[in-house]
Every structure is written in structure tokens, then in C-alpha cells.
Amino acid sequence: MTDAPTEPDPAPESQPTVPAPGHFLPGGDGEPGPSQEAVSRPVRRPQPMGLSKAKPISADEPTQRKGAPLPTEDGQTGFGAPPPAPLPGAPSAPLTGARQRGGSRPVGWNSPSSRRAPQFSDPTPAGPARRLPKPVVITGAVAGIVALAGAALLGYRAMDTFDTVASPLSKPSVKQTEPLPAPPQPTVTVTVQPVPDAVRVKQNGLYKAGKVASVNCAEPKVKPTTEAAALRYYQALLPCLNRAWAPLVRKAGYEFRPPKLQLYAKGQTSCLGEPTDTAFYCGDGETITMRGDQDSKFFRQNPEAGRARAMDTLSHEYAHHVQMLTNILISSGSREGWAKTEAAKLEENRRMELQASCLGAAWLGANKTALGLTGERLRIWEWQTKHTGDEYDPKKKRDHGSRKNMWLWAGTAFKTANPASCNTFVAPAAKVS
Numbered sequence: 049m050t051d052a053p054t055e056p057d058p059a060p061e062s063q064p065t066v067p068a069p070g071h072f073l074p075g076g077d078g079e080p081g082p083s084q085e086a087v088s089r090p091v092r093r094p095q096p097m098g099l100s101k102a103k104p105i106s107a108d109e110p111t112q113r114k115g116a117p118l119p120t121e122d123g124q125t126g127f128g129a130p131p132p133a134p135l136p137g138a139p140s141a142p143l144t145g146a147r148q149r150g151g152s153r154p155v156g157w158n159s160p161s162s163r164r165a166p167q168f169s170d171p172t173p174a175g176p177a178r179r180l181p182k183p184v185v186i187t188g189a190v191a192g193i194v195a196l197a198g199a200a201l202l203g204y205r206a207m208d209t210f211d212t213v214a215s216p217l218s219k220p221s222v223k224q225t226e227p228l229p230a231p232p233q234p235t236v237t238v239t240v241q242p243v244p245d246a247v248r249v250k251q252n253g254l255y256k257a258g259k260v261a262s263v264n265c266a267e268p269k270v271k272p273t274t275e276a277a278a279l280r281y282y283q284a285l286l287p288c289l290n291r292a293w294a295p296l297v298r299k300a301g302y303e304f305r306p307p308k309l310q311l312y313a314k315g316q317t318s319c320l321g322e323p324t325d326t327a328f329y330c331g332d333g334e335t336i337t338m339r340g341d342q343d344s345k346f347f348r349q350n351p352e353a354g355r356a357r358a359m360d361t362l363s364h365e366y367a368h369h370v371q372m373l374t375n376i377l378i379s380s381g382s383r384e385g386w387a388k389t390e391a392a393k394l395e396e397n398r399r400m401e402l403q404a405s406c407l408g409a410a411w412l413g414a415n416k417t418a419l420g421l422t423g424e425r426l427r428i429w430e431w432q433t434k435h436t437g438d439e440y441d442p443k444k445k446r447d448h449g450s451r452k453n454m455w456l457w458a459g460t461a462f463k464t465a466n467p468a469s470c471n472t473f474v475a476p477a478a479k480v481s
Contacts, residue, residue, distance in 0.1 A: 245379035249399075249473040253300035254374045259466045260414040263291045267420045272347045272358060278340035279311050282362055289366045292411055296467065297373050307369040308335040327361050329368035331377055336365045356429040359419060363408030370407055371400070380473075394447055399472040399480045401448040406457040406470035409433075413462035433458050450481055 265288030272278035290306045297304040307329075316337070317323055319330040327338045338361065347354025371377035377400065384396040412421055412429070421429060437451030438444070448454075456479060461469045472480055 245382045246473075248379040249376050249383070250471065252374055252376055253302075254296065254370070254376070255468045255471050257296040257299040257467060259464070260292050260410050261295065262414045262418065263288055264418050265291070265415060266418050267355070267359075271351070272340070272344050272354065274344050275311060275340035278338070278344045278347075278358070279309075281343075281358060282309055282338050282340075285359065285362055286366075288415065289363065289411065292414065293366070293370055297370060300374055302374050304373060305334065307366065308333060310335060310337055311340045312337050327365055329365045329372075331368075331372045334369060334372060336362070336369065338362065338365070350428075352425050353428050353432070356421070356425050356432060359412065359421070360408065360429060360432065363411050364404050366411075367404040367407035371404065376400075376403070394445075395477060395480060397447045398449045398453075399475070402453060402457050402480055403470050403472040405433075405436075405449075405454055406461040406472065407467060409458035410461040410465045410467060410470065414465035416462075430455075430459070446481075453479055453481060 265285070268281050268284035270277055270281045270284060272281040286306070286309055294304040312327070318328050319332065325339075325342075327336070329336050343354060343358045343361070346357050368377060371380070380396060380400040384393050384400075387393040387396055412419065416422060416426070434455045435451055437454050438446045438448055439451055441448070449457075457470065457472065461467075
């Protein structure tokens with residue numbers, strides 16, 4: 049049976065006493081009784097919160113206490129030194145005024161209050177953990193794992209449902225703009241080494257293209273008695289010339305284009321701006337200009353001679369167009385322009401004109417049967433060719449070749465029908481005089 053609790057006498061406030069060592073240890077004078085917590089304690093009057101007027105304290109004041117001297121060596125204990133520091137991480141004692149489990153309250157620095165947390169305290173030993181039955185533990189662990197797994201699955205599905213590329217949680221505002229134009233393709237410039245003029249006129253692919261084909265183009269039935277009729281006559285022969293020369297031009301490595309055809313107008317000048325009374329070809333517009341007025345006059349005088357003359361003149365001017373397509377005409381004009389003397393210029397021009405007569409004769413020879421260039425008409429053509437040359441030019445300008453050389457080149461090509469017989473640019477000067 050426990051003793052009845054007695055009310056402790058309060059110590060006089062004017063004379064505070066220092067508890068003796070071991071006062072709060074189990075069995076000490078300061079250990080409360082079993083029912084001490086229920087004993088009423090004297091009510092302390094609240095102290096005023098305001099500050100009173102400061103007053104000096106004299107050395108003779110009885111309220112002053114004399115503290116013990118501080119320890120001078122490590123490990124020295126006493127009331128003048130703070131209690132030893134607890135170990136790192138040690139929990140503090142609970143803030144209660146009742147007796148603590150495991151021993152008496154630690155002593156602070158002159159702190160009479162029992163509800164203030166001590167500055168340093170020893171770790172309070174924890175009681176034995178409550179053990180649940182094994183089935184309950186296992187069931188609770190499984191339930192916790194299932195709950196965690198379900199929560200993770202729900203979170204993943206929520207993220208997968210809402211936070212996707214198609215349906216993100218936060219959709220940025222995107223302003224539609226026109227697509228950027230595709231960058232232009234780089235321009236590739238291929239540098240082609242120029243072919244010297246001498247090589248182009250002397251080694252042209254036309255000389256290796258083969259013979260002029262017979263296109264079985266019959267002579268037009270139009271009688272060129274007038275200029276208009278003469279134009280229709282030329283226009284009927286022009287497709288025959290195109291069909292015969294196109295394959296050779298392409299085989300030589302050049303693009304084929306049919307020429308334009310027109311009649312000479314009164315007062316018209318040549319390509320060089322000079323007055324002329326003969327047919328001519330202009331490379332600028334690739335146009336053949338025929339003298340229908342003269343050809344119709346010859347036809348009225350002698351139909352056979354008129355037809356032979358018209359066919360020969362048209363085939364000659366068309367040969368200039370072939371020279372133009374194969375760049376022979378351009379290179380020959382360049383060589384003539386670079387010639388240093390007038391004689392050299394005239395010789396170059398004669399080589400070009402004699403070649404045109406040669407190529408025209410090759411077409412006539414390949415199609416002589418279809419054109420009716422036989423018998424009397426053939427004899428007339430030969431006589432006309434042998435009597436055509438610079439000797440018959442009133443100005444005596446030696447730019448087309450002599451009648452002798454005219455027949456030399458034209459007569460040969462009429463028999464062979466081959467442009468290879470017309471390479472006047474490699475011939476000696478005597479054959480192009």
C-alpha cells in the first residue's frame with residue numbers, strides 16, 4: 049500500500065536552493081510519488097510581460113548568486129559546466145511534466161519549469177514493438193502492394209490517356225504558316241571546250257554521215273510561169289529537201305530545223321545589206337530568199353531550162369542551210385573574218401560557196417530519177433553548171449569560184465551523192481580558185 053501523498057512545502061522564492069547531486073535520480077529526494085501528478089501544485093502568479101524600470105544592482109544584493117567556478121580541464125563536471133552533449137541524432141525528451149519512462153528528468157540550467165524541453169537528454173529507450181499475428185502481417189503487406197500497384201497503374205493510364213502526342217496535357221497554340229518554298233535546284237554549268245574553226249570545217253561529222261538518201265519525191269506539177277506559181281513550185285520541193293537532209297544532219301551530231309522560204313521583194317538587200325539580183329540565204333533567220341521573178345521568166349522562155357535552173361538554185365541555197373545547221377557556215381565566216389588579206393578572205397568564201405554547189409548537186413544526183421533530171425533536162429543542167437562561175441559576174445568579183453572548179457565539185461557529187469565528196473576546206477587552192 050502506497051503512502052498518502054503529502055503536499056510539498058514550497059521553497060521560499062527569495063532564497064532558492066540548489067538540489068543536491070542525485071536529487072532527480074530514482075530513489076532520490078526529487079523523485080515524485082506514484083500519485084504526485086494528481087497532487088495540486090501551488091498556483092504561480094503570472095509575471096508582468098512589460099519591462100520595468102532598470103535599476104542598478106549592487107554587489108551586496110542578496111538575490112545575486114555565486115556560481116561555481118568553470119571547469120579547467122576536459123571531462124571535469126560540476127555545476128559550473130554545461131551537461132555533456134548527447135550523441136548526434138539523439139531524440140529529445142517529450143515535453144511533459146510527468147515522470148518520464150527510463151529515469152528521472154534531466155537537469156537543465158536552473159530551469160524550475162518541468163514543461164520546458166531539456167537542452168540535452170539521453171535517448172529514451174523505446175518499449176518493445178507490438179507484434180501482429182503473421183497472417184495479419186502478410187495480409188496487410190499484400191494489400192499494401194496491391195494498392196500501390198493499382199495506384200501506379202491508374203496513374204500510368206491517366207498519363208497515357210491524357211498526356212500523349214495526340215492529346216497532351218497542355219497543348220501549345222501553333223500558328224499555321226505557309227510552308228517554306230523549296231530551295232532552287234543548283235544550276236550546273238558545264239564548260240565545253242570550243243572546237244576550233246579549222247577542225248569544224250575540215251573534220252565535220254557531215255562528211256561521215258553517209259550518202260544523201262533518195263526520198264522518191266517527184267517533180268512538182270506546178271508550172272512556175274509567175275512569181276506566185278514559182279513560190280508554189282519551191283514550196284512543193286522543200287519537203288523533199290527536208291526529208292533527205294534531216295537524217296544526215298542528225299547523224300552528224302546536230303539538231304535539224306527546216307528553213308524558212310520567201311520570195312525576193314523589190315528593193316530587198318542581202319544579208320549584208322547590199323543590193324543583190326540573185327537568190328540568197330541568211331543564217332540569222334535561217335531563211336531562203338528565192339528570185340521567183342527570174343525563174344518564172346526563164347521557164348516561160350524554156351520550160352526545161354527553167355525547171356533545171358529552179359531546182360539547182362533551190363538545192364544550192366538549201367545547202368547553205370545545211371552548212372548553218374552543222375556550224376560550217378559560222379566557222380567559215382569566222383575564218384574569213386580573221387583572214388589578214390583580201391585574197392585570203394575571197395578564197396575562204398569560195399571554199400564555202402563551192403561546197404554549197406557540191407552539196408546541192410549531191411541531192412540532185414540522189415533524186416535525179418524522181419525529179420526527172422534525165423535526158424534533155426540533165427544535159428541542160430550540166431551545161432548550166434559548167435557555165436556558172438565568177439567569169440560571168442559583171443563585177444568580176446571572185447567569191448564563188450571559177451566555172452571550171454564549179455563543175456569539178458558539182459559534177460563529182462552528182463555522181464556520188466555523198467557529202468564526203470564536198471570537203472572543199474582541205475582542197476588545194478588551185479581547186480577552189
